[in-house]
Amino acid sequence: GENVEQHPSTLSVQEGDSAVIKCTYSDSASNYFPWYKQELGKRPQLIIDIRSNVGEKKDQRIAVTLNKTAKHFSLHITETQPEDSAVYFCAAGNNRLAFGKGNQVVVIP
């Protein structure tokens, strides 16, 4: 089955700087790559997703890039704010999603 690896496990950034989280996946058949944000004690919330026929997608301060050849995709957050502090999960798959272990992002005011 699909195996998703996520790096780094923890990321601290100064407010206003950019944060980048990278994920790799193993199954070349995966065609859907969402990113979820999970605040402490709350449900995972979809923040952005990308499909395999697209290389990049942007939504305000958030962007995702996909490299199908290398089987990796990344989340980019620009102009980080304290409310961006959360755990971010990447996932990959088709009919079922395999999740990465999550990145703890800490934005330092």
Add this chain to the structure above:
Amino acid sequence: EPEVTQTPSHQVTQMGQEVILRCVPISNHLYFYWYRQILGQKVEFLVSFYNNEISEKSEIFDDQFSVERPDGSNFTLKIRSTKLEDSAMYFCASSRQGGDEKLFFGSGTQLSVL
């Protein structure tokens, strides 16, 4: 905005007891899922359900687990004889379609097995 709802938010049970976790998916969604998250670990797929039957399940979803859609709105996860290692946050999710369709998660049920 429609949401997936789950009850209860917290469930405490004794080892060996049966528990039923309840979910109401978004009304026009056709695909339903259960995921779990052990504290501090990744979200893990348990099972997907479509057209009143299981479409896929993981190795975690053994004979102790079962799912049911007893009526037109509820989707339940039953654990027959709970074990300590079943303690986790259980998330229900739904999507309009399978495949690469967006998944919407419920707020979760925190299950504690003592």
